[in-house]
Amino acid sequence: MAATTPLPVSTAPWKPDLKIAVLLGVVSALAVAALIPYLVQLMPDKFAKLPVPLPVLVVAQSLQALVLMGLTSLAGLRMGRRVGLGAPLLQRWINREPLVIAPRPLQAILLGVAAALGVVALSAGIDPFLPPMLHPPAKSGAGESALNGFLASFYGGIAEELQLRLFLMTLMVWLVAVLRKARPSPRVYGIAIAMAALLFGVGHLPAADHVWGLDAVVVVRTVLLNSIAGLAFGWLYWKRGLEMAILAHFSADIVLHVLAPLVAKAA
Template identity: 70%
Template sequence: MQSAALPSPWKPDLKVAAVFAVVAGLATAALIPYLMQMMPDRFARIPVPLWVLVVAQAIQACIVLGGLSLLGLRMGHRVGLGAPLLQHWINRQPLEKSGLKPLNSALLGALAAVLVIGASMAIDPFLPPMQHPPAEVGGAQSAFNGFLASFYGGIAEELQLRLFLMTLLVWIAAKVKGAQPRDATYWNAIIAAALLFGAGHLPAANHVWGLDAMVVIRTVLLNALAGVAFGWLYWKRGLEMAIVGHFAADIVLHVLGPLLSHGASP
């Protein structure tokens, strides 16, 4: 018996999702040096060789994020969200988003990072003492680790929070209402995804400080502030520009910050 062929509507999205799966796996591997700097005590207790951990994490991210990307792309056709630039390059589809503006997207991400730094400077004096301080490394090494980690933030987190989660929220609203989503629906999804983006950083914050009210407020607020900007970019300009904006924000926070010795990381 001949195996059933993949339905043709899925094939273009599968190609794009495959690209996302590969780059997400590589970005996850690139994150490890940053995590080793932030959580040296945890890595000291890992019972397997480091290369095994890196390979396992990369493969897991490739499979999981590739699957989430495919679902996000399929749902996105219904609600006008997706990755228009890659669809254009890979599948020769017309560009559905006008005015992608990568430079403006990067500038918006950088501005969001500056706002995060300002908010951090106001909140950080009220935080409890660190329970597990990050490893002391030189500014250049810390900046390099931050540069590598920026690929994870820009790619993997955008695949999870914008391409999949934000699209899912808008898609559910469209299915329930049986109509094309209104602007308010997109804004609700942007804010919800941004808040969940912030909440996703609570385990790391708990490791560093422990969780009290101020740590929770700082972690969720700072990340959500940036997440709203990335969500707007995804809605108006496509996932690629959200990736550009997120990457630019992380460069400001995790590369320029350590080099200037007073950076803030959400």
């Protein structure tokens, strides 16, 4: 039987990770506020029935994101130190820690764009089989729609990566490491990437349900397309760090939610 590498015990203090977690909580709060115009465009019927004024909702949701994302980021950073995952650029810039991973931002951008183009290509084959929309998005000008998509891309790139990669994927790898008392094998990271990607796809089902309702085609389309992108983001998180996963996710969303609407309007 092959020898396993003992799991290192993290002796790093909490304060450096706390500083990064606070920063991530703040930018997540801003990303949630930026997401609201896109949601209003996607679900105008629901926002027309709000029991509170829209600005109050924005502030409440942003404060909630500040706390929840800050706490989950702190947990992800702490767990990540024991399994080689984390935010190397932020750890370098904020805490002056050695940079242990080559970031390669161009690779992240190209992989994010490639994932988005793959989603577009698969959508072209699946979308003709979708049921009629139950709640078509509100009509708007091309620039307005693209602007909302641009603002929403910050939520996808930042908040979703904090939830799915920094916290959830790290948690899965960390649990295996703790149970085995050894540094996980590449297979463990691969399984965690796949599971986080699958959950990333499942997490988009409520929005799909609002637009089409959930039949077999809608479920397969939603989970499959988002999981493909999630695999790319998970691999980048493992090999290049959180920042490159965020950059790739943001790049993919720019293609899907900014360039695609502009091209559709121009056609």
